[in-house]
Amino acid sequence: MxxxxxxxxxxxxxxxxxxxxxxxxxxxxxxxxxxxxxxxxxxxxxxxxxxxxxxxxxxxxxxxxxxxxxALLERRETDDILRTVDHLNLTTHWAQSRATPEQLERVTDALLLAMHDLRSTLVRKKAERLLQGDGSDA
Structure with missing residues (x-):
């Protein structure tokens, strides 16, 4: 050994x-x-x-x-983000099909603010990439 x-x-x-x-x-x-x-x-x-x-x-x-x-940490980070996409989809299904009004009241503002912040950042970063001539995301 x-x-x-x-x-x-x-x-x-x-x-x-x-x-x-x-x-x-x-x-x-x-x-x-x-x-x-x-x-x-x-x-x-x-x-x-x-x-x-x-x-x-x-x-x-x-x-x-x-x-x-x-390299491992980079792969994990990307995997964590893709899991977040899955969680967002599961959250949408939960909100649409199972959430009670009380549960929705408890989480709605926090989710809306987080999603607004994320969307604003993603849109800004995509615009920056497009302006730099990286048309691979277009």
Missing amino acids: PGDLPEHYFRIRENGAAVFRVDTENRQRRIELDEIAMVNVRNGNIKPHGDAELTQADLDAIADWLAERR
Whole structure:
């Protein structure tokens, strides 16, 4: 099993990860995680932990993880938006077929304001893209 473990472990945090070297080469053959760095997904900053010196292999592993993590977060963000479209459709069906007047009274203003804000933003962004000559959305 120790031969199957990666050389680095990334403990996900709010804006990135704590980076550990995985060590199985000790007398007890236990798995040890030595924290070597913090990485920020948003700005790409890599800060060595304590007096840890990062090797080129460490930096390469962190760069690979960072690229994969950013791609994953981008896919998740897009998926979340598409789920929102589904929820809007389900909300429309609920409002039309099952909602009580009291339920509608409780949610109508909040939904109308949120949808107005979203629509205004989407229309403005689409107009900006069209003015820039990106006719792919037309």
